[in-house]
Amino acid sequence: MEAALRGIRGKLTEHREKVISALLLGSFLALGWRSAEQQREIEGLEAEKNSLRAANASMSTAMWAWREELFSLAAAPSSPISVSRLRHIYGEEEVAPPAAPKQPGSLNHLVLVLNHDDVQNEFILCRNCEEQEENMEEEEGRRGIPSLLKPPSPPETEAGSLQQEHIASDITQLVGWTPLIEVKRITQKDEGNARIVGKLECYQPLCSVKDRSALRMVEDAEEKGLISPGVTTLVEPTSGNMGIGLAYIAVLRGYRFLAVMPAEYSLDKQILLRYLGAEVVLTDPSLGFQGQLDKVEQLKKEIPNVHVLDQFANAANPEAHFTWTGPEIWKDTAGKVNIFVAGSGTGGTISGVGKYLKMKNPAVKVICVEPAESPVISGGKPSRHKIQGVGPGFVPKNLDTSLIDEIITVTAEDAMANARRLAREEGLLAGISSGANLAACLKVASREENNGKMIVTVFPSGGERYMNSDLFAAVREECIAMTF
Numbered sequence: 001m002e003a004a005l006r007g008i009r010g011k012l013t014e015h016r017e018k019v020i021s022a023l024l025l026g027s028f029l030a031l032g033w034r035s036a037e038q039q040r041e042i043e044g045l046e047a048e049k050n051s052l053r054a055a056n057a058s059m060s061t062a063m064w065a066w067r068e069e070l071f072s073l074a075a076a077p078s079s080p081i082s083v084s085r086l087r088h089i090y091g092e093e094e095v096a097p098p099a100a101p102k103q104p105g106s107l108n109h110l111v112l113v114l115n116h117d118d119v120q121n122e123f124i125l126c127r128n129c130e131e132q133e134e135n136m137e138e139e140e141g142r143r144g145i146p147s148l149l150k151p152p153s154p155p156e157t158e159a160g161s162l163q164q165e166h167i168a169s170d171i172t173q174l175v176g177w178t179p180l181i182e183v184k185r186i187t188q189k190d191e192g193n194a195r196i197v198g199k200l201e202c203y204q205p206l207c208s209v210k211d212r213s214a215l216r217m218v219e220d221a222e223e224k225g226l227i228s229p230g231v232t233t234l235v236e237p238t239s240g241n242m243g244i245g246l247a248y249i250a251v252l253r254g255y256r257f258l259a260v261m262p263a264e265y266s267l268d269k270q271i272l273l274r275y276l277g278a279e280v281v282l283t284d285p286s287l288g289f290q291g292q293l294d295k296v297e298q299l300k301k302e303i304p305n306v307h308v309l310d311q312f313a314n315a316a317n318p319e320a321h322f323t324w325t326g327p328e329i330w331k332d333t334a335g336k337v338n339i340f341v342a343g344s345g346t347g348g349t350i351s352g353v354g355k356y357l358k359m360k361n362p363a364v365k366v367i368c369v370e371p372a373e374s375p376v377i378s379g380g381k382p383s384r385h386k387i388q389g390v391g392p393g394f395v396p397k398n399l400d401t402s403l404i405d406e407i408i409t410v411t412a413e414d415a416m417a418n419a420r421r422l423a424r425e426e427g428l429l430a431g432i433s434s435g436a437n438l439a440a441c442l443k444v445a446s447r448e449e450n451n452g453k454m455i456v457t458v459f460p461s462g463g464e465r466y467m468n469s470d471l472f473a474a475v476r477e478e479c480i481a482m483t484f
Contacts, residue, residue, distance in 0.1 A: 202462030214245030229254035240269030321352025347399025
């Protein structure tokens with residue numbers, strides 16, 4: 001039995017090595033890595049690549065036969081290996097092959113997925129695919145876990161034991177891996193039988209979920225040669241949080257940055273943007289998002305070397321959430337998430353996370369939250385509303401509506417009421433869109449069919465930056481009226 005297993009396993013390993021070699025070479029060609037030395041090597045191996053691809057195709061039938069034989073052996077009572085473990089070894093779950101050579105702007109590594117339904121090999125090229133590592137906590141330099149940033153060579157103490165510094169080299173290494181918290185007090189008061197879990201994006205360096213997509217969009221533009229520090233001026237229409245996320249990167253990388261936002265949005269965000277060195281350009285709130293776009297076009301004509309990252313259409317935005325946020329949720333819930341609830345502003349968070357979770361478990365339900373005052377995704381008309389960061393008044397290019405199973409509308413009043421509940425019942429200081437997400441989660445949790453299920457949402461930002469908004473209106477007036 002053991003000898004048979006070793007023999008079949010050896011055939012699979014040999015085949016995978018050939019396939020991975022072919023893929024690595026094909027990736028070099030596809031991505032255009034063309035230094036002189038690499039070009040010579042690629043040209044010399046072109047014939048070998050083609051032959052390996054042909055060998056890969058011819059071995060598909062053989063691989064299927066090996067699979068059937070191996071699983072038959074594993075199912076036997078005396079088998080030293082379980083079927084579930086065998087599925088992982090064989091590759092029905094994603095398997096991370098040896099890391100690809102690290103080049104500027106290259107892929108971090110490649111993920112091999114064996115698609116047995118079609119009896120073929122399918123390769124997925126992923127940037128920063130930390131989620132594919134079984135032992136993610138062992139990965140060096142993973143974003144968002146400063147305690148796990150490992151120095152090249154830990155110094156030895158006098159006693160001879162090794163010590164490690166746990167210090168991030170810059171703020172970008174702190175982006176990601178925010179905690180999850182179950183809002184038990186609220187669900188118990190509402191007599192819900194589902195679990196509601198929120199991802200606290202206020203733990204990001206600049207306190208919002210936009211830190212993720214801002215960083216990835218700038219990295220992507222730099223990798224493509226679209227922007228250059230000291231030369232390019234970044235201009236972006238924003239409700240504030242994306243602008244704040246871009247402002248800290250502009251400081252680090254040496255870009256001039258202009259944030260274009262409606263004058264009605266909270267003064268707190270405007271102050272933060274200016275404090276971080278960004279320039280703030282205000283637009284007429286009555287003109288809506290179109291007013292912001294018109295102002296951006298005007299600035300492009302007036303300022304040389306302007307680049308607009310365009311968070312509503314930039315694929316690097318949902319990529320950040322497919323690569324980081326989704327895997328974090330899957331890992332921290334131990335794969336138990338049943339329903340994902342999120343608002344849609346640019347569409348990046350719900351599309352990236354939704355795509356990842358459905359890839360891991362197609363049964364996961366994705367629910368989109370939008371303002372009741374402007375239910376555009378539901379087919380209604382756009383209108384002004386007070387849930388900052390969601391409901392831009394149109395369906396963004398980055399919003400993958402095919403992933404959405406249901407849309408729930410929430411009024412601004414309900415959103416703010418639930419944000420206040422988070423503060424006063426859970427001790428969580430969260431923003432208005434967090435309250436909207438919670439309101440939707442409570443509706444979903446009240447349904448009998450969701451008893452015992454885990455509902456995960458995102459609390460996109462902290463509450464401090466809304467102190468000059470209607471969210472804090474009552475206590476603000478109370479404090480102003482106080483005397484000694």
